[in-house]
Amino acid sequence: MNRLKKKSGPEENKIIIAQNKKALRDFFILNTYEAGIILEGCEVKSIRNHRLNLKDSYGRIRNDELLLYNMHISPYSKSRTEDINPTRTRKLLMHRREISRIAGKLIDRSLTLVPLRVYMIKNKVKVELALAKGKAKRDKRRDLQNREHELEIKRALKKY
Numbered sequence: 001m002n003r004l005k006k007k008s009g010p011e012e013n014k015i016i017i018a019q020n021k022k023a024l025r026d027f028f029i030l031n032t033y034e035a036g037i038i039l040e041g042c043e044v045k046s047i048r049n050h051r052l053n054l055k056d057s058y059g060r061i062r063n064d065e066l067l068l069y070n071m072h073i074s075p076y077s078k079s080r081t082e083d084i085n086p087t088r089t090r091k092l093l094m095h096r097r098e099i100s101r102i103a104g105k106l107i108d109r110s111l112t113l114v115p116l117r118v119y120m121i122k123n124k125v126k127v128e129l130a131l132a133k134g135k136a137k138r139d140k141r142r143d144l145q146n147r148e149h150e151l152e153i154k155r156a157l158k159k160y
Contacts, residue, residue, distance in 0.1 A: 013122060015119055015120045016118075017047055017117075017118045017119055019054070020054040020055070020114065020116050023114045024116070025140065026134065028132060028139075029130045031105075031130065032129065034129075036127075037093065037125050038092075040084055042079035043073045044125065045078075047118065047120075049076075051073065052073045052074065052118060054071060057070040057072075057115050058112060058115075059112075059129055061099060061102065061103045061106065064100070066092040066094050066099050066113075067090065068127065071115065071118075092129070110133065110134075112134070114129070114130050
């Protein structure tokens with residue numbers, strides 16, 4: 001019998017559905033937050049089948065509400081309701097104090113809200129948002145060089 005090992009701590013029962021690897025490459029991550037998301041029934045079924053894309057998605061605060069734009073959830077194939085827009089704006093659930101704290105940080109500096117990953121905890125879909133600052137081309141090149149140097153060091157150590 002194959003049984004999954006339970007993770008201890010905050011990672012317990014967390015099933016990662018999608019990750020935004022491009023965000024980690026294009027932004028400096030300053031702070032992360034967890035938010036719930038309001039979905040339709042057929043969207044939840046699509047998410048369980050890993051049919052979503054976080055590419056080019058971002059978060060904004062409008063009228064004291066946290067909204068997620070451009071997250072693409074493919075329509076569920078066995079659903080009757082096909083009139084749901086796959087890239088519609090979705091409301092995120094957070095405490096008001098946390099939203100106002102994030103809004104203050106967004107106004108002060110040139111920061112953006114970027115979704116890093118979508119995961120499920122106990123049948124609830126959660127989004128991990130990050131306060132991020134964009135990288136310049138030179139920063140991206142420096143990161144790439146550092147990654148290559150680390151790989152070379154690992155290869156050299158592996159030989160000996």
